[in-house]
Amino acid sequence: MAGKVRTDGRAAGRTLGIGMVGYAFMGAAHSQGWRTVGRVFDLPLRPVLAAVCGRDATAVRAAADRHGWAATETDWRDLVARDDVDVVDVCTPGDSHAEIAVAALEAGKHVLCEKPLANTVAEAEAMAAAAARARARGQAAMVGFNYRRVPAMAYARELVADGRLGALRHVRLTYLQDWLVDPDFPLTWRLEREHAGSGALGDLGAHIVDLAQYLAGEPIVGVSALTETFVRERPLPAGAPAGLSASGGAGRGTVTVDDAALFTGRLASGALVSFEATRMAAGRKNALRLEINGARGSLAFDLERLNELSFYDGGEPARSAGFRRILVTEPDHPYLEAWWPPGHALGYEHTFAHQARDLVHAIASGAEPVPSFADGLRVQRVLAAVEESAEKNAVYTPVPL
Numbered sequence: 347m348a349g350k351v352r353t354d355g356r357a358a359g360r361t362l363g364i365g366m367v368g369y370a371f372m373g374a375a376h377s378q379g380w381r382t383v384g385r386v387f388d389l390p391l392r393p394v395l396a397a398v399c400g401r402d403a404t405a406v407r408a409a410a411d412r413h414g415w416a417a418t419e420t421d422w423r424d425l426v427a428r429d430d431v432d433v434v435d436v437c438t439p440g441d442s443h444a445e446i447a448v449a450a451l452e453a454g455k456h457v458l459c460e461k462p463l464a465n466t467v468a469e470a471e472a473m474a475a476a477a478a479r480a481r482a483r484g485q486a487a488m489v490g491f492n493y494r495r496v497p498a499m500a501y502a503r504e505l506v507a508d509g510r511l512g513a514l515r516h517v518r519l520t521y522l523q524d525w526l527v528d529p530d531f532p533l534t535w536r537l538e539r540e541h542a543g544s545g546a547l548g549d550l551g552a553h554i555v556d557l558a559q560y561l562a563g564e565p566i567v568g569v570s571a572l573t574e575t576f577v578r579e580r581p582l583p584a585g586a587p588a589g590l591s592a593s594g595g596a597g598r599g600t601v602t603v604d605d606a607a608l609f610t611g612r613l614a615s616g617a618l619v620s621f622e623a624t625r626m627a628a629g630r631k632n633a634l635r636l637e638i639n640g641a642r643g644s645l646a647f648d649l650e651r652l653n654e655l656s657f658y659d660g661g662e663p664a665r666s667a668g669f670r671r672i673l674v675t676e677p678d679h680p681y682l683e684a685w686w687p688p689g690h691a692l693g694y695e696h697t698f699a700h701q702a703r704d705l706v707h708a709i710a711s712g713a714e715p716v717p718s719f720a721d722g723l724r725v726q727r728v729l730a731a732v733e734e735s736a737e738k739n740a741v742y743t744p745v746p747l
């Protein structure tokens with residue numbers, strides 16, 4: 347499936363044609379990843395930005411020029427049908443993930459799909475089934491939980507898997523943003539259930555559910571939840587959003603998703619997990635924070651300081667023990683071998699290059715990429731369970747004094 351022999355660039359060898367659907371915030375981030383990955387990492391296949399697709403011909407041409415795509419399409423079916431596209435990268439709102447990803451897999455393409463995998467469990471099940479059929483034909487399907495590719499997160503997973511924390515007791519995760527705190531922020535697609543599936547829950551909660559299961563190496567087996575929509579009506583948008591910004595126009599519409607989700611869960615081993623996802627935490631821009639406490643030690647992480655990991659080793663003598671800060675920039679830390687000398691920090695955008703790197707290796711070796719569509723489905727089931735629990739609203743009122 348992968349194309350012509352090329353010898354320029356670090357990723358010498360056969361090319362791998364990428365076709366991307368969608369070019370807004372996530373499309374821009376994925377473009378950066380695809381543009382960079384073959385120049386930084388030694389890869390068995392050389393990604394080529396073959397074509398990008400969007401409905402507006404002028405806007406997609408401008409996006410192609412800005413982000414380095416060779417050609418444009420205005421119908422995703424035409425992108426999927428192109429001979430120079432080996433991988434279809436789905437960066438559209440959730441309501442089109444299933445249709446595009448399943449069609450691309452059935453057309454023999456590899457697929458990378460943004461998170462959350464889908465808007466519903468039924469869609470995610472269809473996607474996971476299509477991915478399993480495609481896998482039997484040698485195709486790869488990966489879901490874009492990019493925060494697994496923060497070097498400190500991949501290293502944290504190694505520490506947990508190596509038993510450095512012992513049996514896990516607590517996992518605590520919060521993901522806080524504030525771009526919805528203004529009640530006049532317009533009703534963009536991320537606030538409409540029919541397009542986004544859910545609100546803070548699917549947008550941010552999906553990341554922390556995936557991280558909890560990834561870091562612990564075990565599934566969440568039960569949840570109990572509260573969700574809330576604080577601002578129920580907003581101005582209709584005046585035009586297309588730019589990143590997370592947008593301006594309001596005439597008229598108002600109803601918000602059909604949650605603004606915040608608060609839930610607890612239990613891991614298969616019995617460890618307790620707490621989650622909080624909101625886009626209304628004034629002053630918190632992209633604050634994904636977590637702490638894991640085990641019988642032998644603890645870990646703590648803050649995405650706003652993503653080159654650092656705090657580690658407490660309970661095996662050290664009490665008088666000198668304490669949380670210490672590990673600067674995760676050494677060449678033998680995950681993904682760091684190809685970047686800068688120690689201490690020369692990485693950022694958000696690098697996670698997309700790492701994601702692309704891992705997918706290219708999986709395609710070349712025939713290994714199943716992780717997170718797979720089955721992993722995406724597991725997250726989707728947790729999100730659905732959270733919504734069900736919140737709807738049932740089994741709240742017990744304390745007896746007044």
Ligand code: SOE
Pocket residue numbers: 371523549550553590632
């Ligand atoms: C918006 O809330 C958003 O872009 C999410 O959709 C992304 O998944 C997250 O990585 C950053 O914030």
